[in-house]
Amino acid sequence: MAIRMDNVGIAVHDLEATIAFFTDLGLALLGRDTVSGEWTDTAVGLDGNHARIAVLQTPDGHGRVELFEYIHPEAIETAPTLPNEIGMHRIAFAVDDIDESLAIAARHGCFPLRGVANYQDVYKLTYLRGPSGILVMLAQELQKP
Incomplete structure:
Protein backbone atom coordinates (compact mmCIF):
# COMPACT_ATOMS: atom_id res chain seq x y z
CA MET A 1 0.00 0.00 0.00
CA ALA A 2 1.41 3.39 -0.98
CA ILE A 3 1.04 6.32 1.39
CA ARG A 4 2.37 9.86 1.41
CA MET A 5 1.89 12.86 3.65
CA ASP A 6 -0.40 15.34 1.89
CA ASN A 7 -0.85 18.25 4.31
CA VAL A 8 -1.20 19.45 7.86
CA GLY A 9 -4.53 21.15 8.65
CA ILE A 10 -4.74 23.97 11.16
CA ALA A 11 -7.84 25.84 12.33
CA VAL A 12 -7.13 29.56 12.77
CA HIS A 13 -9.14 32.57 13.89
CA ASP A 14 -7.67 34.99 11.31
CA LEU A 15 -7.07 33.39 7.92
CA GLU A 16 -5.57 36.51 6.30
CA ALA A 17 -3.04 37.11 9.09
CA THR A 18 -2.01 33.46 9.04
CA ILE A 19 -1.61 33.43 5.25
CA ALA A 20 0.53 36.58 5.49
CA PHE A 21 2.74 34.99 8.17
CA PHE A 22 3.38 31.77 6.24
CA THR A 23 3.81 33.43 2.83
CA ASP A 24 6.31 35.90 4.33
CA LEU A 25 8.26 32.91 5.65
CA GLY A 26 8.41 31.59 2.08
CA LEU A 27 5.40 29.32 1.54
CA ALA A 28 3.36 29.84 -1.61
CA LEU A 29 -0.41 30.25 -1.56
CA LEU A 30 -1.81 27.53 -3.85
CA GLY A 31 -5.46 28.39 -3.52
CA ARG A 32 -8.45 29.43 -1.44
CA ASP A 33 -12.02 28.31 -1.22
CA THR A 34 -15.11 28.45 0.96
CA VAL A 35 -16.46 25.00 1.73
CA SER A 36 -19.80 23.83 3.08
CA GLY A 37 -22.50 21.30 2.40
CA GLU A 38 -23.20 17.64 3.00
CA TRP A 39 -19.86 16.45 1.65
CA THR A 40 -17.88 18.57 4.11
CA ASP A 41 -20.23 17.70 7.01
CA THR A 42 -19.52 14.03 6.24
CA ALA A 43 -15.78 14.39 5.70
CA VAL A 44 -15.15 16.51 8.79
CA GLY A 45 -17.82 14.94 11.01
CA LEU A 46 -19.32 18.31 11.93
CA ASP A 47 -22.90 19.28 11.04
CA GLY A 48 -23.26 22.67 9.37
CA ASN A 49 -19.53 22.82 8.64
CA HIS A 50 -18.79 26.04 6.75
CA ALA A 51 -15.24 27.38 6.51
CA ARG A 52 -12.89 29.55 4.51
CA ILE A 53 -9.78 27.58 3.60
CA ALA A 54 -6.37 28.22 2.08
CA VAL A 55 -3.64 25.80 0.99
CA LEU A 56 0.02 26.80 1.12
CA GLN A 57 3.06 24.91 -0.11
CA THR A 58 6.76 24.90 0.73
CA PRO A 59 9.11 26.02 -2.07
CA ASP A 60 10.38 22.45 -2.59
CA GLY A 61 6.81 21.36 -3.40
CA HIS A 62 6.73 18.60 -0.77
CA GLY A 63 5.06 20.20 2.27
CA ARG A 64 1.56 21.66 2.39
CA VAL A 65 -0.41 23.43 5.08
CA GLU A 66 -4.20 23.73 4.89
CA LEU A 67 -5.68 26.54 6.96
CA PHE A 68 -9.34 26.70 8.05
CA GLU A 69 -11.24 29.70 9.37
CA TYR A 70 -14.64 28.49 10.57
CA ILE A 71 -17.72 30.49 9.69
CA HIS A 72 -20.07 27.89 11.21
CA PRO A 73 -20.10 26.47 13.74
CA GLU A 74 -18.29 29.22 15.58
CA ALA A 75 -14.64 28.43 16.25
CA ILE A 76 -13.80 27.36 19.80
CA GLU A 77 -10.82 29.17 21.29
CA THR A 78 -8.50 26.96 23.31
CA ALA A 79 -5.29 27.60 25.16
CA PRO A 80 -2.24 27.26 22.91
CA THR A 81 -0.68 23.80 22.94
CA LEU A 82 2.31 23.43 25.23
CA PRO A 83 5.41 21.63 23.92
CA ASN A 84 4.84 18.67 26.27
CA GLU A 85 1.09 18.13 25.64
CA ILE A 86 -0.18 15.00 23.96
CA GLY A 87 -1.77 15.55 20.55
CA MET A 88 -0.95 17.68 17.54
CA HIS A 89 2.25 19.34 18.56
CA ARG A 90 3.86 21.73 16.12
Whole structure:
Protein backbone atom coordinates (compact mmCIF):
# COMPACT_ATOMS: atom_id res chain seq x y z
CA MET A 1 0.00 0.00 0.00
CA ALA A 2 1.41 3.39 -0.98
CA ILE A 3 1.04 6.32 1.39
CA ARG A 4 2.37 9.86 1.41
CA MET A 5 1.89 12.86 3.65
CA ASP A 6 -0.40 15.34 1.89
CA ASN A 7 -0.85 18.25 4.31
CA VAL A 8 -1.20 19.45 7.86
CA GLY A 9 -4.53 21.15 8.65
CA ILE A 10 -4.74 23.97 11.16
CA ALA A 11 -7.84 25.84 12.33
CA VAL A 12 -7.13 29.56 12.77
CA HIS A 13 -9.14 32.57 13.89
CA ASP A 14 -7.67 34.99 11.31
CA LEU A 15 -7.07 33.39 7.92
CA GLU A 16 -5.57 36.51 6.30
CA ALA A 17 -3.04 37.11 9.09
CA THR A 18 -2.01 33.46 9.04
CA ILE A 19 -1.61 33.43 5.25
CA ALA A 20 0.53 36.58 5.49
CA PHE A 21 2.74 34.99 8.17
CA PHE A 22 3.38 31.77 6.24
CA THR A 23 3.81 33.43 2.83
CA ASP A 24 6.31 35.90 4.33
CA LEU A 25 8.26 32.91 5.65
CA GLY A 26 8.41 31.59 2.08
CA LEU A 27 5.40 29.32 1.54
CA ALA A 28 3.36 29.84 -1.61
CA LEU A 29 -0.41 30.25 -1.56
CA LEU A 30 -1.81 27.53 -3.85
CA GLY A 31 -5.46 28.39 -3.52
CA ARG A 32 -8.45 29.43 -1.44
CA ASP A 33 -12.02 28.31 -1.22
CA THR A 34 -15.11 28.45 0.96
CA VAL A 35 -16.46 25.00 1.73
CA SER A 36 -19.80 23.83 3.08
CA GLY A 37 -22.50 21.30 2.40
CA GLU A 38 -23.20 17.64 3.00
CA TRP A 39 -19.86 16.45 1.65
CA THR A 40 -17.88 18.57 4.11
CA ASP A 41 -20.23 17.70 7.01
CA THR A 42 -19.52 14.03 6.24
CA ALA A 43 -15.78 14.39 5.70
CA VAL A 44 -15.15 16.51 8.79
CA GLY A 45 -17.82 14.94 11.01
CA LEU A 46 -19.32 18.31 11.93
CA ASP A 47 -22.90 19.28 11.04
CA GLY A 48 -23.26 22.67 9.37
CA ASN A 49 -19.53 22.82 8.64
CA HIS A 50 -18.79 26.04 6.75
CA ALA A 51 -15.24 27.38 6.51
CA ARG A 52 -12.89 29.55 4.51
CA ILE A 53 -9.78 27.58 3.60
CA ALA A 54 -6.37 28.22 2.08
CA VAL A 55 -3.64 25.80 0.99
CA LEU A 56 0.02 26.80 1.12
CA GLN A 57 3.06 24.91 -0.11
CA THR A 58 6.76 24.90 0.73
CA PRO A 59 9.11 26.02 -2.07
CA ASP A 60 10.38 22.45 -2.59
CA GLY A 61 6.81 21.36 -3.40
CA HIS A 62 6.73 18.60 -0.77
CA GLY A 63 5.06 20.20 2.27
CA ARG A 64 1.56 21.66 2.39
CA VAL A 65 -0.41 23.43 5.08
CA GLU A 66 -4.20 23.73 4.89
CA LEU A 67 -5.68 26.54 6.96
CA PHE A 68 -9.34 26.70 8.05
CA GLU A 69 -11.24 29.70 9.37
CA TYR A 70 -14.64 28.49 10.57
CA ILE A 71 -17.72 30.49 9.69
CA HIS A 72 -20.07 27.89 11.21
CA PRO A 73 -20.10 26.47 13.74
CA GLU A 74 -18.29 29.22 15.58
CA ALA A 75 -14.64 28.43 16.25
CA ILE A 76 -13.80 27.36 19.80
CA GLU A 77 -10.82 29.17 21.29
CA THR A 78 -8.50 26.96 23.31
CA ALA A 79 -5.29 27.60 25.16
CA PRO A 80 -2.24 27.26 22.91
CA THR A 81 -0.68 23.80 22.94
CA LEU A 82 2.31 23.43 25.23
CA PRO A 83 5.41 21.63 23.92
CA ASN A 84 4.84 18.67 26.27
CA GLU A 85 1.09 18.13 25.64
CA ILE A 86 -0.18 15.00 23.96
CA GLY A 87 -1.77 15.55 20.55
CA MET A 88 -0.95 17.68 17.54
CA HIS A 89 2.25 19.34 18.56
CA ARG A 90 3.86 21.73 16.12
CA ILE A 91 4.69 22.46 12.51
CA ALA A 92 8.42 22.53 11.72
CA PHE A 93 10.31 24.22 8.91
CA ALA A 94 13.92 23.88 7.82
CA VAL A 95 15.19 27.35 6.95
CA ASP A 96 18.39 28.62 5.33
CA ASP A 97 18.76 31.60 7.68
CA ILE A 98 17.10 31.40 11.10
CA ASP A 99 17.88 35.04 11.90
CA GLU A 100 16.14 36.23 8.73
CA SER A 101 13.18 33.92 9.44
CA LEU A 102 12.91 35.26 13.00
CA ALA A 103 12.98 38.85 11.70
CA ILE A 104 10.07 37.99 9.40
CA ALA A 105 8.18 36.32 12.26
CA ALA A 106 8.81 39.36 14.48
CA ARG A 107 7.13 41.61 11.91
CA HIS A 108 4.01 39.52 12.59
CA GLY A 109 4.42 39.86 16.36
CA CYS A 110 5.74 36.28 16.69
CA PHE A 111 8.80 35.65 18.86
CA PRO A 112 10.73 32.63 20.19
CA LEU A 113 9.32 31.07 23.34
CA ARG A 114 12.73 31.33 25.01
CA GLY A 115 15.51 31.93 22.46
CA VAL A 116 17.51 30.16 19.78
CA ALA A 117 19.23 26.93 20.78
CA ASN A 118 22.33 25.35 19.28
CA TYR A 119 22.05 21.57 19.04
CA GLN A 120 25.60 20.16 18.99
CA ASP A 121 26.67 22.65 16.30
CA VAL A 122 24.42 20.74 13.87
CA TYR A 123 21.26 22.90 14.10
CA LYS A 124 20.18 26.26 15.41
CA LEU A 125 16.51 25.94 16.29
CA THR A 126 13.66 27.58 18.14
CA TYR A 127 9.95 27.30 18.82
CA LEU A 128 7.74 30.35 18.42
CA ARG A 129 4.05 31.13 18.59
CA GLY A 130 2.61 31.94 15.18
CA PRO A 131 -0.84 33.33 14.42
CA SER A 132 -3.68 31.71 16.39
CA GLY A 133 -1.07 30.39 18.85
CA ILE A 134 0.30 27.85 16.35
CA LEU A 135 3.53 26.34 17.66
CA VAL A 136 6.12 26.72 14.87
CA MET A 137 9.64 25.27 14.93
CA LEU A 138 12.33 26.87 12.78
CA ALA A 139 15.62 25.00 12.29
CA GLN A 140 18.75 25.99 10.40
CA GLU A 141 21.19 23.21 9.57
CA LEU A 142 24.72 24.35 10.42
CA GLN A 143 26.68 21.41 9.03
CA LYS A 144 25.91 20.58 5.43
CA PRO A 145 27.09 17.14 4.24
